[in-house]
Structures are given as C-alpha cells and as structure tokens.
Amino acid sequence: MQIPKLIGFHAQPPTALKVLLGAIPFLIIILLYSHLGEIHRELKPDSLLMPSFTEVGDKVAELTTEPENKRRPTPTLFGDTISSVSNLLIGMVISSIVALVLGLHMGLSRGLNGLIGPLFTLISFIPPILAVPIVIASMGKDDGGKITLIVLGLSLLMAGNLRDYVKDLPKELLIKTQTLNASWMGVLYRTYLPLMMPKLIDQLKLNIGTAWIMLFTAEFVAASQGLGYRIYISRRWLDMSVIVPYMLWIAAISFVILWTLNQTKKHCFRWSTLG
Known part of the structure; x- marks a missing residue:
C-alpha cells in the first residue's frame, strides 16, 4: 500500500512539501495585504492603518537604531x-x-x-x-x-x-x-x-x-x-x-x-x- 503524501489520515508529506505547505498561508496574507494596502492608500493617503512594506522597513530601521x-x-x-x-x-x-x-x-x-x-x-x-x-x-x-x-x-x-x-x-x-x-x-x-x-x-x-x-x-x-x-x-x-x-x-x-x-x-x- 502506497502511503499518500498530502491527503489522508496516514499522509506523510516530505520535508520540502511541509515547508511549502507552511509557507502558503503566509504568502496569501502578504499578497492580500499588498493588494488591499494599495487600494487603502489610494483612498486615504494620510492613513497609517495599512503602510507599505517600505514604510514598515523604514520604521523598523528607525526603531532599531535611534x-x-x-x-x-x-x-x-x-x-x-x-x-x-x-x-x-x-x-x-x-x-x-x-x-x-x-x-x-x-x-x-x-x-x-x-x-x-x-x-x-x-x-x-x-x-x-x-x-x-x-x-x-x-x-x-x-x-x-x-x-x-x-x-x-x-x-x-x-x-x-x-x-x-x-x-x-x-x-x-x-x-x-x-x-x-x-x-x-x-x-x-x-x-x-x-x-x-x-x-x-x-x-x-x-x-x-x-x-x-x-x-x-x-x-x-x-x-x-x-x-x-x-x-x-x-x-x-x-x-x-x-x-x-x-x-x-x-x-x-x-x-x-x-x-x-x-x-x-x-x-x-x-x-x-x-x-
């Protein structure tokens, strides 16, 4: 009997597949945030609610150096x-x-x-x-x-x-x-x-x-x-x-x-x- 790799009670996905499956939710969140953030910043340019990744990076640099x-x-x-x-x-x-x-x-x-x-x-x-x-x-x-x-x-x-x-x-x-x-x-x-x-x-x-x-x-x-x-x-x-x-x-x-x-x-x- 061949052990399934993805679906089933006895599935045993290989390490590479586990890493890929674990990364998928994070990629979805990042893509959604990027898309929705652009829409939000176009509607409200002065809002701080959904900053861009560049703005977040600049702020992190400030918090870790100043x-x-x-x-x-x-x-x-x-x-x-x-x-x-x-x-x-x-x-x-x-x-x-x-x-x-x-x-x-x-x-x-x-x-x-x-x-x-x-x-x-x-x-x-x-x-x-x-x-x-x-x-x-x-x-x-x-x-x-x-x-x-x-x-x-x-x-x-x-x-x-x-x-x-x-x-x-x-x-x-x-x-x-x-x-x-x-x-x-x-x-x-x-x-x-x-x-x-x-x-x-x-x-x-x-x-x-x-x-x-x-x-x-x-x-x-x-x-x-x-x-x-x-x-x-x-x-x-x-x-x-x-x-x-x-x-x-x-x-x-x-x-x-x-x-x-x-x-x-x-x-x-x-x-x-x-x-």
Whole structure:
C-alpha cells in the first residue's frame, strides 16, 4: 500500500512539501495585504492603518537604531525588549517556584490541601486581571507591579494543575518509596519533585500567552517603556508601522522561549519524552 503524501489520515508529506505547505498561508496574507494596502492608500493617503512594506522597513530601521530620548540611549526596540522580557522571565521563574512548592505539598499532604485548598480554589476563580488596579495602586509603575501581576496570573493556575498531577500519580510510588525507608523530605524532593519538572515545563509552555497578557495589561495601565507600552501609545494613531513589527517581534520572542523550554525538557528530562 502506497502511503499518500498530502491527503489522508496516514499522509506523510516530505520535508520540502511541509515547508511549502507552511509557507502558503503566509504568502496569501502578504499578497492580500499588498493588494488591499494599495487600494487603502489610494483612498486615504494620510492613513497609517495599512503602510507599505517600505514604510514598515523604514520604521523598523528607525526603531532599531535611534534612541527614544536622550535619557535612554538604547534604541527604542531594544530598550522596550529588555524591559518587557526581563519582567516576563522573572515573573515566570517566580511563578514556577510558587507553583512547584504549592502543587507538590498540596498534592501529597491532605491536611495542607484541606487547610488552604478552599481558599486556593476561591482565589483561582477570580480573574487575576481584576487585580491590576490594586497592584498598580499599591506598587506604582515600578517593575515589581508588573512581575506581581505575572505571578498572580500564572502561579495559582499552574499550582492547581501540578497538585492534580501529583494526586493522579500511582499510590504504589509513594508506598514503594516509603518501603525503602525514604524520609519525608526524600519522598518530596527525591521522588516526586523530579517527576513534576517536565510537567512544570509543559505548564510554562501552555501559559506563555497568559504571561504576556498580564504583562501587557500592566504596561497599558502604568508604564513608560516596554513592548506593550509601545503598542498602546501607537494604537492612538493606528500606526501599524510600529504595531505590526512589534507583534511579529513578540511572536519571535515567544518562539525562542518555547524552543528553549522544549530543549530543556529534551536534554534535562529525556526520560519524560520516551514512549
């Protein structure tokens, strides 16, 4: 039986065909934008809504070479990137630590889960984005407020999923570990913690978008620098020559973070990818 290359449940397109199929949607979008953009610019020459590729290129060159002002000598795009990405990564690291501690201990300790489980569940039902006014009002425009919002948006969600993951692990694992005279600390940190690390990486991969949302929400409300802040102030004039490159840049950063997490899981926890 010949395996189909394109259509069918068992189709296995070759690498060249995969690349071609993946490029087709992008080519269609570029052609549509080019055609519709020409029509739009003829009707509204002063509009910034659909700039030409030349205008976008000139704007990108300006953002990557010229500083925002004399107090910030770093080019605008790089300064915004450093500001946002540093807050994002710090928030994700803190969220990971909080989620690991809560998820591990609540999953293994019924007493602790009974003590803080109801409060944990109640807080997790409240959209963290509602905490933006409180956090900004109490912590101001500093980076601490942005990091706090990321932690609120990620940590409880990931902790709940990790807790459920620990509960679903076979009970025989705990029994066998205790049979070998493992201490309480040994059970937690030598047996269960390594099993949770690949799951934590999966949770981070799933919640990259949530982390960006919390960060950008804070930058929209109170910030003077950052990727979200730049998009927000450009929104007032619908300056798509800034908004579109920034959106693509954010997607590229997300791809790098996702790739790094995948490589970390692959090389540090190779056993989790077997089978």
